[in-house]
Amino acid sequence: MITLASDFGSPYPAAMKGVLLSRADDPRLVDVAHDLPRGDPRSAAFWLRFVLPEFPPAVHLAVVDPGVGTDRAAVAVRAGDHALVGPDNGSLVPPARALAEASADAGADPEIEVFAVRTDDPRSSTFHGRDVFAPAAAAVHEAGVERMDALDSLDPVDEYESVLFSDARVETGRAVGEVLVVDDFGNAVTNVPGSFLDGHRGGSVTVRTSGGEASVPVVETFADAPAGDPLVTVGSHGYVECDVNRGRGDEAFDLAPGRSVVLSFDEEETQLLPT
C-alpha cells in the first residue's frame, strides 16, 4: 500500500500515481490529500501525524516541498511497519514518530530511522514528486519496509530536519497557546490539550485572541451551540478548538496558524475545580 499526500492540487498528483504504478508491482494507492496548505511543511506535519496512524502498514509518499530543486535532501524514514518518503524539511518526522510509537505498542522498534535518498540527475528541477520521491517510494515499496535499509539508493543519516510543535503553557484555570492549523471547516485547532477543559463542559471559557476577548460556551460537540455561535470544544485530535457551529471559527476569532490564544476560566468557576 502506498498513500499519497501533497499540496499539488490537480492534476500533478496523477503523474506521481502513474510513476508509482509503472515502477511498483500493483501497489494499492490511497489518496490522503492533495490540498495540504501550500508550501507549509508545518501544517503537513500536523495533518500527517493526525491521519497516518489510522492506516495499516504502508509506504507514505508525502510531498509538501517549497524547496524543490534546491539542495535540501530527499529522505525516506522507517517508522515501525511504515515508511515515509519526501523532502527533508521536517514534515515527515512528527508523523514518523507517531507511527513508530503506535508500532512500539505492538512490540516494534520505537525509534525512527532516517535515510537520505541518492538520486540520479532528476528529469526536472521543479517536480521532484514525480522525478525523485515517487520513484523512491516505489523502490521502498518493492523492497519492503523491513528490508528498505538494503536499498543502494538509501544511506542512513543522523542529521535531519524536524518540525517542532511548541507546547501550550497550561496553569490552573489558564492556558496560553497558539493555533496549529485551521481545518477545512474553519475550526482553529490550538496546541492546548483537551484535558484543559475537563470539568468545564456546559460552562464557559474566556477566549482572548487578536480578534478581542469573549466568553464562549465549552461544549461537547458543535451542535451543542446554536448555529452561527462561537464555541470551544475538544477536537478529534485531542486539542482545544475554537469553532463556530455551522460557521468558521477562524473568522469569528480572527485566528490563523501561529496566532496566540489565551483561554481562562473566571475565578468562581475555577474554584469549582478539584484541586
Add this chain to the structure above:
Amino acid sequence: MITLASDFGSPYPAAMKGVLLSRADDPRLVDVAHDLPRGDPRSAAFWLRFVLPEFPPAVHLAVVDPGVGTDRAAVAVRAGDHALVGPDNGSLVPPARALAEASADAGADPEIEVFAVRTDDPRSSTFHGRDVFAPAAAAVHEAGVERMDALDSLDPVDEYESVLFSDARVETGRAVGEVLVVDDFGNAVTNVPGSFLDGHRGGSVTVRTSGGEASVPVVETFADAPAGDPLVTVGSHGYVECDVNRGRGDEAFDLAPGRSVVLSFDEEETQLLPT
C-alpha cells in the same frame, strides 16, 4: 467494496480510509464525493440517490452529519445487495429505497431494513466518521450484507428519519416546483419531472423565480443554446433543470435549493400539445 461520501473536505476523509483499511480485509475503496453540501442531509440524500444505483453491490459509508456527537442515532441500512452506514438524519433512506428498488428488479427484497448501530464510547464527539461510522461500515463489510443482521452491534429498528422530497404540482402547461440541488456547474435541478417538457423541445417556456420571469428555450442539451444564455432542459437524473450554457443557472435564475420555480407554456403552444 466500500464507497465513501461526506462533506468533510480534506484531509479528514483519509482518516476514515485508514480505519476501513485497518479493520476490513483488503476492501476496495471508492470515493464518491467529499464535498457534498456541508451539513445538508437533504442534498446528500439527493446526490446519493443519484449516484449509488450505478454501483455494483457495495457498502456505502455516507457521512453528512451536522448532529455529530448529539443523541442522533447511527444507522446501517440494508437495501437489496447494498448496505449504507451513516447518521440517522434521513440522508440514507432515499438512496436506500432507490437501491432496494433496483435490486428488486433482480428479484431481491424490495424493502429496506434499518438497524441502529450500538457503539462503545467513541474516541471523539466531533468525528464520528472516523470513530463510529467507519468501524461500523468495516464490520458490515466483513460480515457481508447478507449476514449483517447477525452482527451484535446492529439492532433492527422500526423508526428512523427520512428526507422527503416534495413532488412538483404539474398541470397541463404549468408546473410549480422547487429547486432540489444546485450542481457544481451551477445547474439548478428542480423537482419537476422531465416529462413536463415532452413535445416542447425546440420551443420555449416561461420560467418564474425570485429572479423574475423570462421566456427561455427548451433544449435537448446545453450546447443547443448560445454560450452564456439561459435554457431549460432535462438533466441526467430525469428532472427539469434551469441552466446556462457554459455559465451558472443558479445565478442567472436567482435559484438555490428550496426556492420555488414556476414553469409555464403560453396558451398557443399549449394548444399544440396532444390532450
Add this chain to the structure above:
Amino acid sequence: MITLASDFGSPYPAAMKGVLLSRADDPRLVDVAHDLPRGDPRSAAFWLRFVLPEFPPAVHLAVVDPGVGTDRAAVAVRAGDHALVGPDNGSLVPPARALAEASADAGADPEIEVFAVRTDDPRSSTFHGRDVFAPAAAAVHEAGVERMDALDSLDPVDEYESVLFSDARVETGRAVGEVLVVDDFGNAVTNVPGSFLDGHRGGSVTVRTSGGEASVPVVETFADAPAGDPLVTVGSHGYVECDVNRGRGDEAFDLAPGRSVVLSFDEEETQLLPT
C-alpha cells in the same frame, strides 16, 4: 486499469465509477483529475499529454465535452498499449500521439487508430460520461486494448478532430510564444521550449506580456527567487514557465491561456551564447 479524467467537479465522476465497476470485471480505477479547465478541450489535451505517459498500459476515460448531446461523435483511440475514450473534440489526440510514441520506443505501432463509438440511444443528452463514454471504456477494458478493433460497437474512422498546439517562434536571443495552460499554482506554461533558456540560468530575461515588460531572473527552480518575486524557469513538461515563487505567475505577468509572451535576452548577454 482505467484512469478517469473530466471537468465534472463533484459528484458526477462517481456515477462514471459506478458504471465502470458494474460493467468491467474488477478494474483498477485511478483518478487523474476531475477539475480540468471546464469546457476546454485544449487544456485537457495539454494535461492529458503531460500526465498519461507516466502510466503503465491502461484505458483512459477522458471527458471534457462542451458539446455533450450534440452530433459530435464519441471516439476510442488506440495508442500503443493504451486506449483513450471520450468525445471527438480533439482533446484525446495529442495525448494519444504521446502514448503511441512512448510505446513505439518499446517496439509497438507508433500510429494511433481512431474508432467511432456506436451508441444506442443514451439515457440522457447531458451526461454522456455516464451514458456513453464509461460504457465504451468498460467495453474496451473487457476486450483488451489489443483486441478492441474486434468490438462491434467500434468502427474505424479516418477523420477526427485534433487540438493543435502552435509552436513558438524562436530566434537567437528572442522567442515569441503563447501561454498553453495556467496550472493550479498560477504558473503560466508557455509553448517556448525550455532549451531557449540554456546557458542563461543565473542571468535574467526580458519578458513582455499584456501586463508590461520586465527583466526577471532565469532560475533553476522556484526557491532560487525570493518569495513573492517573478521568475522564469523550465517546468516539468520541458517548457518555459512564467512563475512567482510562492505566488501566482498568471497574476504577476497578466497571463492566461492563449495570451502571447515575448522573451528576449539583451544583446550583451546574447553575445555570450555559443553560436
